Amino acid sequence: MHWCRSVSRRTSLSLVLTLMGAPAVLAVAATRAAALEPTADGVVAAVRHARVADAAAAEYAAYLLRFGRARVVAAARSYDAGITAAAHKQRAIPAFARKYGLPCSACHTVWPQLNNFGQVFRDNGYRLKNERDSPIDQAPGYWPVAARITPQFRVDRTDHQPVDAVPGDPASGQIEKTVTQSGFDLSGIDLLMIGTLSKRISFGLIPAAESDGSWHIEAAYVRFNDLMNTTWANLKAGKFELDNIVSEKRELLLSGNGGFYQSYHFVPAGDATSFGMGDNQIGMELSGHSINSYTRYSAGVFSSTDGEVGLAQGKGYDGAFALSQAFEAGALGLERIGVFGYRGSRPTTFETLDGEPVPGTGLGTKSFYRTGLAGDFFFGNLELLPLWMHASDDVALATSSFGGAPLPAGAQSPTWNSGLLEAHYYIGHQLALLGRRESIRMSKQTTPDLASDFGNVDATAVGFRWYPIMLARDGLAVHGEYSWSNTIGTAPLSGLGSGAPPLDAATSVKSSSIFMALDFAF
Amino acid sequence: MKAQTRLMTVLAVAGLLAMTSGSAADLGAQMAQGAGNAKSGEASYKRYCVGCHGPQGDGRGENAQWIEPKPRDFTEALFKCRSTPTGTLPTDNDLFQAVTRGFVTTNMPPWRPLTVDTRQNLVAYIKTFSPKWRSQAPGTPITIPAETPVTTASILHGRQLFQRVECWKCHGPAGRADGPAASTLTDSKDRPILPYNFSTGTRFKCGSTNTDMYRVIMTGLDGTPMPSFADQLQPNDTWDLVHFLRTLQPAHSPESVVWTPYRQAHASELPVLGADAPAEISPTDSATPPPTPAPPTTTP
Numbered sequence: 001m002h003w004c005r006s007v008s009r010r011t012s013l014s015l016v017l018t019l020m021g022a023p024a025v026l027a028v029a030a031t032r033a034a035a036l037e038p039t040a041d042g043v044v045a046a047v048r049h050a051r052v053a054d055a056a057a058a059e060y061a062a063y064l065l066r067f068g069r070a071r072v073v074a075a076a077r078s079y080d081a082g083i084t085a086a087a088h089k090q091r092a093i094p095a096f097a098r099k100y101g102l103p104c105s106a107c108h109t110v111w112p113q114l115n116n117f118g119q120v121f122r123d124n125g126y127r128l129k130n131e132r133d134s135p136i137d138q139a140p141g142y143w144p145v146a147a148r149i150t151p152q153f154r155v156d157r158t159d160h161q162p163v164d165a166v167p168g169d170p171a172s173g174q175i176e177k178t179v180t181q182s183g184f185d186l187s188g189i190d191l192l193m194i195g196t197l198s199k200r201i202s203f204g205l206i207p208a209a210e211s212d213g214s215w216h217i218e219a220a221y222v223r224f225n226d227l228m229n230t231t232w233a234n235l236k237a238g239k240f241e242l243d244n245i246v247s248e249k250r251e252l253l254l255s256g257n258g259g260f261y262q263s264y265h266f267v268p269a270g271d272a273t274s275f276g277m278g279d280n281q282i283g284m285e286l287s288g289h290s291i292n293s294y295t296r297y298s299a300g301v302f303s304s305t306d307g308e309v310g311l312a313q314g315k316g317y318d319g320a321f322a323l324s325q326a327f328e329a330g331a332l333g334l335e336r337i338g339v340f341g342y343r344g345s346r347p348t349t350f351e352t353l354d355g356e357p358v359p360g361t362g363l364g365t366k367s368f369y370r371t372g373l374a375g376d377f378f379f380g381n382l383e384l385l386p387l388w389m390h391a392s393d394d395v396a397l398a399t400s401s402f403g404g405a406p407l408p409a410g411a412q413s414p415t416w417n418s419g420l421l422e423a424h425y426y427i428g429h430q431l432a433l434l435g436r437r438e439s440i441r442m443s444k445q446t447t448p449d450l451a452s453d454f455g456n457v458d459a460t461a462v463g464f465r466w467y468p469i470m471l472a473r474d475g476l477a478v479h480g481e482y483s484w485s486n487t488i489g490t491a492p493l494s495g496l497g498s499g500a501p502p503l504d505a506a507t508s509v510k511s512s513s514i515f516m517a518l519d520f521a522f
Numbered sequence: 523m524k525a526q527t528r529l530m531t532v533l534a535v536a537g538l539l540a541m542t543s544g545s546a547a548d549l550g551a552q553m554a555q556g557a558g559n560a561k562s563g564e565a566s567y568k569r570y571c572v573g574c575h576g577p578q579g580d581g582r583g584e585n586a587q588w589i590e591p592k593p594r595d596f597t598e599a600l601f602k603c604r605s606t607p608t609g610t611l612p613t614d615n616d617l618f619q620a621v622t623r624g625f626v627t628t629n630m631p632p633w634r635p636l637t638v639d640t641r642q643n644l645v646a647y648i649k650t651f652s653p654k655w656r657s658q659a660p661g662t663p664i665t666i667p668a669e670t671p672v673t674t675a676s677i678l679h680g681r682q683l684f685q686r687v688e689c690w691k692c693h694g695p696a697g698r699a700d701g702p703a704a705s706t707l708t709d710s711k712d713r714p715i716l717p718y719n720f721s722t723g724t725r726f727k728c729g730s731t732n733t734d735m736y737r738v739i740m741t742g743l744d745g746t747p748m749p750s751f752a753d754q755l756q757p758n759d760t761w762d763l764v765h766f767l768r769t770l771q772p773a774h775s776p777e778s779v780v781w782t783p784y785r786q787a788h789a790s791e792l793p794v795l796g797a798d799a800p801a802e803i804s805p806t807d808s809a810t811p812p813p814t815p816a817p818p819t820t821t822p
Contacts, residue, residue, distance in 0.1 A: 101585035101629045103573035117570070120635040128631040130624060131724050292634045328637045331562070429569045472573050472585045 094521055095146040095192065096121075097472040099138060100128055104470045105429040109383065111467075111475055111521065112250040113424075116326070116334050120293040125202035125225035125234065126194055134199040144195030150187035150479070152517035155180065156256045158497025160509045176507075179497040186211045187254075187517075190218060200225045204240065217309065219280050232288030239282045239307060243298035243322040245338050245374040246387045248278030252424065252434050255515035256494045258461030258483030262438050263389050263418035268446055268455050269490045269501065271414065272400040273368050273393045274306045274313075275344055281307045281318070294326040296338070304345055304365070314362020318344035324374075333378030341371040348396050349403045364404070366394035385422040391415065398446045408447055415444040416455075430467040434481070436460065451506060457493065459485035465519070474522035484512035551638045553618035555660070558646030566640050567647045574629060579651030589629045592713065599652035600710055600745035603728035608742040608750035610661025611654060617645040619729075626725045664740055664752070669732055670761040672776045674784050679759070680766025681792075685799050687754055689763075692717040692747065695796030697770030702797065710745040717748075720770035735764045 097104060104111045107118030114122060127133040135142075159178040166172035188211050194204040201224055208218035221238025241249045248261050264278035283302030289295060304316030324338025347362025372389035392415040395401075399411050420438035427433070440457040463481030485492050490501050492511040502509050568577075576583040579596035586593050594601070603620050604612035621641050624632035633641060649655040670676060684690060692707060694700035697720030709715045718726065728738050739760050742750035755763065768777035769785075785792065793800050 100631070101574060101589050102631070103569075103585075105569040106573070116637075117633065117635040128624075130629070130631055131627045132629075328639065330639050333640075334637055428565070 094472075094474050095144045095195065096126065099142055099144070099195070100132075101472055103472050104467075104475050109424065109426060110252065110429065110432045110465055111470075111477075113247075113252055114250060116293060120289075120291075123234075123287070123289045123293045123296065124231070125196065125200070125223050127196060127202065127225065133196050135196060136198075144193055146192040146521055147189060148192065148519070148521035149189045150254065150517045150519040151184070152187065152254075152479075152515060153182075153184050154256065154516075155182040155514040156494075156496040156511070157181075157513075158492060158509065158511035160502035160504075160507050161497035162500050162503055163498060174503065176503055181496070192521075197222070204238070230288070231291060234287050235284065236287065237284045239280050239309075240285070241280050242277060242300070242320055242340075242342070243285070243287065243296070244277060244340065245322070245324055245336065245376055246385050246420070246422070249280075251422075252432065252465055253422075253436060253461045253463055253481055253483065254479060254517060254519070255461065255463070255481045255483045256496045256513035257459060257485045257492065257511055258436065258463070258481055258513065258515070260494070261387075261420065262440055262457050262459050262485070262493055263387060263420055265493055266391075266416070266418060266440050266457060267393060268398060268414045268416065268442065270400060270446065271393050271398045272402070273344075273346055273397045275318075275342075275346075275368065275370075276306065277342060277370055277389075279307045281320075282309070283318075285320075294334075294336075296322075296324045298322045302344075304347075304362075311360040314347040314350070314360060314365070316345040316347060316362060316365045318342065326376075329378070332380060334376075335378065336376040338374055339372070340374060341369065343367060343369045346397055348401065364396075366396045368393040368397060381426045383424040383426070385424075386420070388417070388419045390417050392444075395446065410448045411446055412444060414442065414446045416440060416442045418457075430470055432465045434461070434463045434465065436462075451489070454489045454505060456488045457485060459483070463515070469520075475520065477519040479515070479517040479519050481515040482513070483515070484510065486510050551618075551622070553615045553638075553642050553645065555614045556646075557614065558642035558644070560643070560646040560650050563640075563643030563645070563647030566636070566644050570633065570636070571644065579648065585629070591628055591715070592711075593629070595711070596648050596651035598710065598745070599654040602743040602745060603738075604661070604741050604744065605663035605737060606661025606741065607664060607752065608744055611658055613660045613663060614642075614645050614649075616660075617648060618642060621645065623729065625727045628727070664737065666733060666736055666740075667757045667761075669736075669764075670758055672765050672780055674780055676762045676765045677769060677777060677781050677784075678766075680762035680764065681795070683755065683759055683763045684766055685795050687751060687763075689767075690796045693720065695794070697721055697767070707747045709747075715746055720767060721772065723772040732761075732764050732768070735767060736760055739763060 094104070096102070096107070107114060107121055109115045121128065131137065157178060157180045160176045161179040162174040163177050163179065164170055164172055165175045189209045191207045191209075193206065194202070196202050201222065203223070204219050204221050206217070206219040207215055209215050217239065219238070219240050221236050221240045223234060223236040225234050227233035227235060241247065244264075246261065248264055251259070251261070253259055261278055265276045267273050267275075281300070281302040282305060283300055285298055285300035287296070287298035289297070299321045300319070302318045302320065303311065304318050305311065305313050320340070320342045322338060322340040324336055326334050326336040329335050345365040345367045348364040348366055350357035350359075350363060351361035352358060368391070370389055370391045372387060374387040375385065377384045377386070392413055395407060395411050395413040398414045399408055401407050401411075418438070418440040420436060422436040423434070425433040436459075438457070438459045440455075442452065442455050445452065445454060461481060461483035463479065463483075466478045467475060468478065469476040485494065487493070487509045489505040489507060490509070491497070491499050492509060494511060494513075496511045496513065497509075567575075572583055573585045574583040574589060574593040575581055575596060576586065576593075581593040581595035583593060599611060601612045601616065601620070604610070604616045606612055606616065618641055621633050621636075621644055623634075624630045633644075636644075691701045691703045692699075694704065694717075699717045699719035699721075701717065704717055707715050707717060726734060726738065728734050728743070738748070739755065740750060740752045742748050751760070765777050768775050769781040771778075
């Protein structure tokens with residue numbers, strides 16, 4: 001999603017041209033034009049996008065040859081992952097606290113992550129079902145709006161990053177350096193407008209601003225609750241998050257390397273598939289749950305746009321499902337385990353007019369899928385969130401072979417597995433210690449000449465969140481975090497450093513983030 | 523692609539199997555007396571309850587000023603929804619069910635999403651706020667006989683009882699909470715309180731079944747003007763009254779199925795209720811079916 005969003009934000013045509021196999025230089029030019037824009041995480045994008053055309057080292061040239069124009073796409077994606085890392089995705093909605101008079105801790109283990117009471121509230125369409133849910137039952141002054149922003153200080157350091165040998169002179173060749181970026185910064189702003197339109201109809205509207213002030217619609221939907229008087233049938237239409245047990249929209253870690261799930265956004269280098277499990281998608285979802293949400297299911301159909309507005313990519317549809325079951329384990333708490341799957345498709349060519357692609361006419365769709373297991377386990381005050389995912393992309397997408405271009409010799413659909421374990425230790429309901437370990441392992445490379453570990457990722461994050469203010473009106477969290485990642489031959493997915501792969505494809509790139517912030521919602 | 527399909531199938535089947543096992547573990551859960559752990563409940567109380575009920579359990583949480591009706595003051599140990607006679611302490615299960623069910627049309631939500639263990643611990647902790655729990659034992663739950671059949675005679679008799687025991691003075695002749703005393707009612711803290719309005723069709727605060735309504739009539743709602751009628755009504759009388767009260771609600775029910783056609787056919791014959799009711803409406807009226815004692819079958 002973020003890749004598409006980034007590109008379309010600059011010039012929507014460049015995306016189409018890129019997909020059509022237009023000369024890479026066009027796309028490079030487009031991205032270069034935007035390269036002076038500061039990204040959402042405050043890092044100038046220039047060095048991230050201008051790297052394609054003029055590499056000097058022989059290995060790098062070979063690398064380029066192998067991946068061609070797709071690297072433009074990959075670079076754009078990694079740029080946008082930077083946005084992912086910094087933009088607010090989380091939902092903590094004090095408007096609900098104001099409406100129902102409940103403290104944040106009623107619905108959140110620590111906000112924005114939901115506990116089971118909050119999950120039931122959400123599954124009910126943000127209703128307590130106490131005959132006071134409808135707006136007509138509320139005081140006229142009630143307005144379902146909340147906002148969240150995170151002033152922060154951050155230090156991001158990434159090694160083996162290509163930079164010009166002589167700053168300002170692209171003809172001087174490239175050398176590798178450790179790039180360190182630091183300073184005070186702002187996150188984006190989410191305006192959280194979620195509530196009820198009537199007793200059984202809910203809505204969500206989340207305009208979100210990036211830290212540079214540009215706005216987009218993060219979520220917008222209407223949900224019809226309790227169809228046929230049962231909690232097992234609810235219909236939601238619009239743009240919203242997939243039904244993920246391990247929710248990226250509610251994650252507690254925020255830093256450059258820790259502020260997103262690598263598993264949800266990873267694709268192999270050179271792969272043009274635009275999809276993130278953590279991204280909001282546009283479509284329709286049927287869902288249901290038991291009264292206490294111990295049993296939950298959802299099934300959805302989505303446009304093949306990874307949540308991007310407009311229909312530039314074509315008329316494909318994706319499908320998603322999720323099932324989960326929770327069990328009580330006495331004093332330990334509630335244990336939940338679930339399965340999920342997503343099957344999507346993306347076009348590889350377009351109808352053209354005078355050689356120009358006609359937006360929305362995507363053809364030659366190729367598929368990809370993600371499937372796996374996830375859980376949410378409590379051991380008293382310790383919460384563990386494990387996730388395992390298996391993924392594969394069609395070879396045409398993986399090799400960016402668009403417009404009928406022949407596949408590289410020996411190319412095959414890549415597959416990979418990813419796993420993460422996130423741990424939260426709650427000391428009361430106002431302090432949480434956080435940790436996460438995540439790994440991605442390629443099980444089948446796109447082309448046989450790639451090393452078996454090329455593209456592998458390991459990421460770790462530790463941190464804390466302390467909530468000195470947790471009222472039924474607002475909340476403030478003091479956030480501290482350190483995260484680091486190690487990628488083989490590719491740029492870190494966070495896009496930190498210069499956001500470019502190392503000059504040697506066998507190089508291990510290490511990136512780290514220190515992040516201190518004041519996170520508040522009101 | 524075959525492997526992909528196989529994997530998806532396996533995962534889907536695994537999910538369906540999970541759905542069919544133990545999804546109703548919590549439904550209908552009961553709490554044994556003394557099963558909770560107050561020390562463990564303290565943390566949950568601070569997480570979920572303190573905002574309204576306050577750190578001292580006195581109903582003075584930070585949100586209390588904005589809430590109507592006001593949160594329960596646990597230091598009084600007065601509880602509306604009990605299975606025990608009026609004036610006695612409720613059982614742990616009474617409190618457990620109240621926490622689970624919540625109170626409709628108030629800010630107290632149903633806490634069913636919390637685990638049984640958590641709710642039991644909360645009950646144990648709530649009991650630490652009043653010394654009454656250390657000096658008194660909970661009352662003995664009342665015995666609730668099997669419900670009598672819903673008949674026209676039963677409803678007619680209940681209608682007479684509604685007049686005779688003066689339910690109408692608070693709830694109004696049509697159950698619209700507009701009786702002559704309605705505006706004067708106050709709770710145990712002298713705060714204005716409204717009687718239940720049957721015409722809204724909302725659930726009852728202490729449960730939604732006929733048995734729940736029977737229990738309320740016989741135990742009263744302590745801390746409110748709703749008294750116990752245990753000394754005035756026999757079990758069968760109470761069931762008749764329950765059947766009539768159901769007809770005041772707009773919802774479709776067995777009582778409305780019986781009553782609606784009868785009322786339409788005999789509207790002119792039905793004596794009015796309330797202050798203008800004829801004096802002849804009495805418990806010995808000819809429409810009253812003879813009481814048929816039913817053996818006690820359930821104890822809540």
